[in-house]
Amino acid sequence: MTDSAEFLKLTGQKSEDVPDIDLDNIDELLAQLTQEELDELNGDFDPDNSFLPPSERMRSQTTKDPTGPFSRKKLLAFLEKKAKDEKDWENIKQYVKKAPEKTWKAKEVPKTQEEKDIDTEWDDILTQATEDELVDLAAVLGFHGMLNQTQFYASENNEKLESGGFAGLAKAEQLKVAPFEPPNTTDVEQSIRLIKDNDSSLKHLNLNNIKNISYERLEAVCDGLKTNTQLETLEMASVAMTDRVAKRLSEALKENKTLTSLNIESNFVTGELIVEILKSINVNKTVTEFRATNQKPEALGNKVETKIIKLVQENDKMMKLGLAFEFPETRVKVTEKLQSNYDQVRKKRVSDKGEA
Missing domain, CATH: 3.80.10.10 (Ribonuclease Inhibitor)
Structure with a gap:
C-alpha cells in the first residue's frame, strides 16, 4: 500500500480530495514553502495532545516587539481606560414594560364520578363560610396543624383575628425583659x-x-x-x-x-x-x-x-x-x-x- 493510500485509510477522505503525495520527497516539498506557509504549518497542532509539552501546545502568537518591561499596574490602567473609551452597544429596541395580554387562569379539572358522589350538603355551607368561621371550626375539631398559635388562642378566647384567617401570620410574643442580676458586692x-x-x-x-x-x-x-x-x-x-x-x-x-x-x-x-x-x-x-x-x-x-x-x-x-x-x-x-x-x-x- 502506498503512502497516499495509508493516509486515506487513516483520515477517511476520498481520493479525489487528497492529492497524491510522495512522503519520501517531504524535504523537497518543505523547501518549496515560504516562511509564512511554514509558520502556518508549524502552528497546526492538537492542543489536547498530552504527548506534547505545554510549551508546544500553545505557542506564542505575539509578533510585535516588546515596548518595555511588564508592568501590571500600567496594564490594568490601560485596560480600564480602553473599557471607558469604548462605545456602548446600541439598543436595537427600547424595553417597554407591558401588561400581559392574557391573565393566567388555573385549568379546571372536571370532577370524577367518585368525587361527585362524595359531595354533600355541607360542601355548600363550608364554601360560603368566612375565614374566621373556618378557623373556629378547625379549633373545635382539634386540627391544630392547620392553625398558628395566634389563630388557635384567638378562637379559644373568642377574640377577633387582627391579621385574618388562615392567611394571617402569627405574631411573636412580647419579650419579657429580665432584670440584670445585681453585681457581686463581696468585699x-x-x-x-x-x-x-x-x-x-x-x-x-x-x-x-x-x-x-x-x-x-x-x-x-x-x-x-x-x-x-x-x-x-x-x-x-x-x-x-x-x-x-x-x-x-x-x-x-x-x-x-x-x-x-x-x-x-x-x-x-x-x-x-x-x-x-x-x-x-x-x-x-x-x-x-x-x-x-x-x-x-x-x-x-x-x-x-x-x-x-x-x-x-x-x-x-x-x-x-x-x-x-x-x-x-x-x-x-x-x-x-x-x-x-x-x-x-x-x-x-x-x-x-x-x-x-
Missing part, C-alpha cells in the same frame, strides 16, 4: 482577712463574677485555705483565674480539710491543672462537689480525660463533678462512679436509720 479584702483569721462566721465565700480581681488577691484567698478550718463553700467562677492561681489552689487543697464545695467555672484553667486539683482533692477527700466547666481552652483531650477517670474512680466521697467531657467513655465511667458513691451514702443512711 475581697475583708474576705481575705476573715479566711486568714479563721473566722467562724465565714462558711460560704462567693467571689463569682467580680471583675478586676488581681492575681495577688486570688492567690491570697488560696493561701488562706491552708490554715482555715471554717470555710465550707468557695465559689470563684468567672474571675479570670489562670494556671498560676490554680496551682496555688491545688497546693492549698492538700492541707485544707473542711472545704466541701468548690466552683471555678468560666475561667482560664487548663486540663493539666484541673487534674492537679483533683489529685489534691483526693488527698483528704473532703470536697464532695467540684465544678470547673467552661474553661478556655474548653477541650480537655483524651490524655487528660483518662487521668480524670482514674482520679474519680479513686475517690469514694465525690458526689458532684461539673466537667464537660469530649469522649463518651469518660462520661459513662465518671457517671457510674458518682452514682456508686451516691448508693454507698444512701445505704449508710438507711442502715443508720435501721439501727436507730
Whole structure:
C-alpha cells in the first residue's frame, strides 16, 4: 500500500480530495514553502495532545516587539481606560414594560364520578363560610396543624383575628425583659482577712463574677485555705483565674480539710491543672462537689480525660463533678462512679436509720 493510500485509510477522505503525495520527497516539498506557509504549518497542532509539552501546545502568537518591561499596574490602567473609551452597544429596541395580554387562569379539572358522589350538603355551607368561621371550626375539631398559635388562642378566647384567617401570620410574643442580676458586692479584702483569721462566721465565700480581681488577691484567698478550718463553700467562677492561681489552689487543697464545695467555672484553667486539683482533692477527700466547666481552652483531650477517670474512680466521697467531657467513655465511667458513691451514702443512711 502506498503512502497516499495509508493516509486515506487513516483520515477517511476520498481520493479525489487528497492529492497524491510522495512522503519520501517531504524535504523537497518543505523547501518549496515560504516562511509564512511554514509558520502556518508549524502552528497546526492538537492542543489536547498530552504527548506534547505545554510549551508546544500553545505557542506564542505575539509578533510585535516588546515596548518595555511588564508592568501590571500600567496594564490594568490601560485596560480600564480602553473599557471607558469604548462605545456602548446600541439598543436595537427600547424595553417597554407591558401588561400581559392574557391573565393566567388555573385549568379546571372536571370532577370524577367518585368525587361527585362524595359531595354533600355541607360542601355548600363550608364554601360560603368566612375565614374566621373556618378557623373556629378547625379549633373545635382539634386540627391544630392547620392553625398558628395566634389563630388557635384567638378562637379559644373568642377574640377577633387582627391579621385574618388562615392567611394571617402569627405574631411573636412580647419579650419579657429580665432584670440584670445585681453585681457581686463581696468585699475581697475583708474576705481575705476573715479566711486568714479563721473566722467562724465565714462558711460560704462567693467571689463569682467580680471583675478586676488581681492575681495577688486570688492567690491570697488560696493561701488562706491552708490554715482555715471554717470555710465550707468557695465559689470563684468567672474571675479570670489562670494556671498560676490554680496551682496555688491545688497546693492549698492538700492541707485544707473542711472545704466541701468548690466552683471555678468560666475561667482560664487548663486540663493539666484541673487534674492537679483533683489529685489534691483526693488527698483528704473532703470536697464532695467540684465544678470547673467552661474553661478556655474548653477541650480537655483524651490524655487528660483518662487521668480524670482514674482520679474519680479513686475517690469514694465525690458526689458532684461539673466537667464537660469530649469522649463518651469518660462520661459513662465518671457517671457510674458518682452514682456508686451516691448508693454507698444512701445505704449508710438507711442502715443508720435501721439501727436507730
